[in-house]
Amino acid sequence: MAMCKVWKVLGTLLVTVLGCVQCLPVDGEPLCTAGGRAKYSLIFNGKWSRLAFPKQYPLYRPPAQWSPLMVVTHSSDYHMWRIGEYASNGVREFAEKSEAWTLMREVEASGEKIQSVYGVFSAPDIPNGVEQTSTEFEVHARHSLMSFMVHIVPSPDWFVGGDSFDLCDGDKWKEQISLDLHPYDAGTDSGFTFSSPNFATIPQETITKITSSSPNHPANSFFYPRLKKLPPIAKVTLTKLKDSRLIGISAAQSNLIPMGNEIDDSVSETPLDCEVNTWSSWGLCMGKCTEMGTKHRTRYIRLNPANSGNPCPELEEEEPCVLHNCV
The missing domain is CATH 2.20.100.10 (Thrombospondin type-1 (TSP1) repeat)
Incomplete structure (x- = not known):
């Protein structure tokens, strides 16, 4: 409940700041020619099960779960995070501790300075690895990109997310997109396992994708040398809604979907050698x-x-x- 209140307050702050700039053009930027605004639903489907990821799977203190999901709709002038670049202080705090205040302030500053942010939206946290959460968000012809992050809990600084997915396709909006998600390392903590104690990476490294063989160390929780690639640890489905009325930026717009309503209930079984x-x-x-x-x-x-x-x-x-x- 406390986390929901935090997201609601932060969302209100951004409505105030971004409401006056969200429709202004950005000089020199190619514009999407699709008409007006588009409203989308986002369903995040956790696939972090003990069958799919048996190595060091966290069962307690805390068990496998997901942080609140943070979505930003924006133009090409803004990036929440990028592979090969250094995580901002806000991304670091979110990827390590699920704390969003600094990241929200960074988004707010970007919206004020270069008018690159259209809106910020959130979905509630998920108390285990395989349930779902959802939210709705809006994009604009001049701000047709969306980025998002979800912290893998517990973990040193690992997260899943998307960087600058364009929902505009020329003169029309895309109807539906499904994205398989894999883990990323924010480059700010050097822990090898889900429950590693804090061990700051000095100097900070860039954001990298975690694979079945990278980091190439047998102690790593995602090290599965028999696999060519890791199974998806989560999935996101974006669906364009017919109702395109303006929606507010509030955690109250989001909801947690109970077990049994999964879009994709297939389960991968990853062999784990002794x-x-x-x-x-x-x-x-x-x-x-x-x-x-x-x-x-x-x-x-x-x-x-x-x-x-x-x-x-x-x-x-x-x-x-x-x-x-x-x-």
């Missing part, structure tokens, strides 16, 4: 002086297999040895 640590050193040679002795070494399971992944190998090994203390 992982064991290295062998211990050999133990002492033991046995009777009249026979050959034996020595043992052991190793332990670091990660149990899942979804038909490779089973664990032997955890104990022995070999013959010569007893040295026999008389």
